[in-house]
Amino acid sequence: MQRVTSFDTGEIEVYETDEGFLRARVTIARTGVFLYLRDGKVQREAKLPEELFKKSTIDSCRLKPVTDGHPPLNDCGGLITPANYQKYTKGTFGDTVEIVSGDRIQTTEMVYDESLMFSLRAGEKRQVSVGFESWIDKTPGLFPGTNEPYDAVQRDIAVNHLSHVPQGKGGKEVKIHLDSSDEIGYMIQEETMDKVIKKKPIQDGAEDVADQSAPDDQIFKSVFSALQNFFTKFLGEANAVTPVxxxxxxxxxxxxxxxxxxxxxxxxxxxxxxxxxxxxxxxxxxxxxxxxxxxxxxxxxxxxxxxxxxxxxxxxxxxxxxxxxxxxxxxxxxxxxxxxxxxxxxxxxxxxxxxxxxxxxxxxxxxxxxxxxxxxxxxxxxxxxxxxx
Known part of the structure; x- marks a missing residue:
């Protein structure tokens, strides 16, 4: 098994304390099967209940740092450590961690940094990305209850920090997150596969396929978009090819x-x-x-x-x-x-x-x-x- 660093996203609701700090309920992770791009191939990775809800994972969520954007990969591999915590820490998790609805972990965060609080009050950076480490067990199987197939399991999950990132576009595009500091990998949010494989009812009782394109073609487009976003983010726009x-x-x-x-x-x-x-x-x-x-x-x-x-x-x-x-x-x-x-x-x-x-x-x-x-x-x-x- 290989241990990797991952970043998963969610959204929050923000409340102000009497002292002027900001407090929010945060969903750290949930069970399910998620698409990842590793070594140029798309694979399905499972967060199994027995892994996500084990005591070591729950304990790893307590009192962890809150940041304004993830640390760069060239600084402790994108993780918060004693060497860089003063540079990036803007708040902290609470000590109480809960399992909600039987499928997700939630806790409370407190934000102390004035600049980050200003962004949150303005409605910005209300999307969060949780940085964590896990082992990748490449044993395929079926997710319990849904029988959804997966190619690998994330084991011994350890939460490192939570980062506030700019708000996404509500599923109108694939949200891509760097998934490893050693091998380059991407997590493709579930909105993508919702468009590919789910059907939605319409008023006359018939069913309308959300996207008639082949799933493989949709995944290819998602992967291509992921690579574009990665090179823009980490290499900068100046290095992009200038079209004629x-x-x-x-x-x-x-x-x-x-x-x-x-x-x-x-x-x-x-x-x-x-x-x-x-x-x-x-x-x-x-x-x-x-x-x-x-x-x-x-x-x-x-x-x-x-x-x-x-x-x-x-x-x-x-x-x-x-x-x-x-x-x-x-x-x-x-x-x-x-x-x-x-x-x-x-x-x-x-x-x-x-x-x-x-x-x-x-x-x-x-x-x-x-x-x-x-x-x-x-x-x-x-x-x-x-x-x-």
Whole structure:
């Protein structure tokens, strides 16, 4: 068996103490079969009840450190030790550990660090990732009760720390977590397999497959996404391959084009349109052109005031958020804000930035950043309808 370091994720609810610290209930781990990518292969690893709920595992959860992000792998293998605890510790687990609903372990954490508390109050970093060590027993079997097959078992699980990480996107993409300090491995969250193998009931009593693609194809896409995220996170964006101009355009528009094609195919299958097939294709081409034109217009408007902003691979929403943050650094937009709200704030920021160009005539190679004093100056300019010196 091989002993590895793993990081599993969950979410929390935060409460404030009388002293101003933050306390939260945390699910540390749960039983089940989970997908991992190791040595280029996907394998199913089981957290069996007899392993997860054994006394040594429960005891390992007590009074462990809470961190703001995991330590880097080059610092004690990504774990908290006496050599680095002062650098990373922002809080601690409580002494009480409970088995909840017969399938998971929960405890209480207390956060003392002001910066991390600010992030939690702002709704950020409410996703947690638990760092732990375990032996990998590569003995296959069937999970008790569900008969779900697995390829290996995690044994002698020992929790090391809990890390607060940025909020994920609620299952809309695969969440990937580094799973080993020696061999590179990834844990693929269960939302991925839910999309691949689960069926959901619909109102007329029929069943609708969540994703018609073959499971192997979906797993391949998840693994590919995992590798992309890994190299971006640990090697940095600067080391990524820069696409040529045509590839950039393709990467920026491909997601919108694919969505339009999918919509068109669904309409054909459901018979929800009486438009002849040639006209449908023409309508699709028009939609693609409109999407491309809108995308180019958005990028041009942003580049005019934030020329250094990189838009490759960003959605329209992400471009608007990054541009707004650059122009109005003091303006905070909630992560769950609607697309309409994001667009409205972006349009306002863009308009203010354009006014800033008119007033100060900055070099067009530099960005426009607006502080409160500048905003007051712009308000006076609009009210008085005369140039402000």
């Amino acid at each position: 101009i045509d590839d950039k355009k393709t990467s920026e528009l491909q997601s919108q084009i694919d969505a339009l094609k999918k919509e068109n195919e669904e309409l054909k299958k459901k018979g929800e349109t009486n438009v002849p097939e040639p006209n449908q294709d023409a309508a699709l081409d028009n939609k693609i052109k409109e999407a491309a034109d809108a995308r180019i217009k958005l990028i041009d408007s942003v580049k005019a005031v934030v020329p250094e902003l990189r838009t490759d691979g960003l959605s329209d929403r992400e471009i608007r958020l990054k541009a707004t943050a650059s122009i109005l650094p003091d303006k905070k937009i909630a992560q769950d804000a609607s697309d309409e709200a994001v667009s409205a704030v972006f349009e306002t920021a863009l308009e203010v930035a354009q006014d800033k160009f008119f007033l100060d005539r900055p070099d067009k190679a530099s960005s426009v950043r607006i502080d409160e004093a500048t905003l007051d100056k712009l308000r006076v300019a609009r009210l008085d309808m005369r140039e402000v010196k």
